[in-house]
Amino acid sequence: MKRIIAVAVAIFLTTIGANAMDRENTIYLDLKYGRVVIELDSAVAPKHVERIKELTRKGFYDGIKFHRVIPGFMAQTGDPTGTGSGGSGQKLAAEFNNTPHVRGVVSMARAQDINSADSQFFIVFGDARFLDNQYTAFGKVTSGMEFVDQIKAGTSENNGSVDNPDVIVKMQIASDAE
Numbered sequence: 001m002k003r004i005i006a007v008a009v010a011i012f013l014t015t016i017g018a019n020a021m022d023r024e025n026t027i028y029l030d031l032k033y034g035r036v037v038i039e040l041d042s043a044v045a046p047k048h049v050e051r052i053k054e055l056t057r058k059g060f061y062d063g064i065k066f067h068r069v070i071p072g073f074m075a076q077t078g079d080p081t082g083t084g085s086g087g088s089g090q091k092l093a094a095e096f097n098n099t100p101h102v103r104g105v106v107s108m109a110r111a112q113d114i115n116s117a118d119s120q121f122f123i124v125f126g127d128a129r130f131l132d133n134q135y136t137a138f139g140k141v142t143s144g145m146e147f148v149d150q151i152k153a154g155t156s157e158n159n160g161s162v163d164n165p166d167v168i169v170k171m172q173i174a175s176d177a178e
Helices: 002-019 046-057
Strands: 026-031 034-040 068-070 074-077 105-108 121-124 137-143 170-173
Touching (some): 046 137
Antiparallel strands (some): 034 137, 068 074, 105 137
8 A cells, every 4th residue: 555655646746847837948028917927848949949048038028018919919029129120139040840829829020031030029819820830939828818918909000010018027037037
């Protein structure tokens, strides 16, 4: 009986460890509405995850505007100029993968050149599978999507451009969080 209990406890502890949050690959994105938790997927987009973490640790995203928000589609941020044409200055080669662009997926924005992703990313509000294998998905929202839903939206006439946009209050890696 003791052996059965010991085996059951070992299996339980292994399961907890497997399901525990990987704090080094978790982002806390704080909005005025609340905290959004994003799980990064370095298995499918290692260079993009590495760059997002590097910029996050530098405080690059703190105060950055959600400059393009289209209801039912996505909220885009990561441009220090707030215009949609800026970035960090370091382009990334595409890491297209099989992650479907569905509600809560976080993916890199880019220009027409498939290797032009930089610092801008977007969070998908709904099914956007037409983006699959054309944009590098690198994470997903695991909690706080209700706060993403509250981000001030633009209009379809302006292609989602937002007047007086919401900002990222603070973005940090969970392992570095205060």
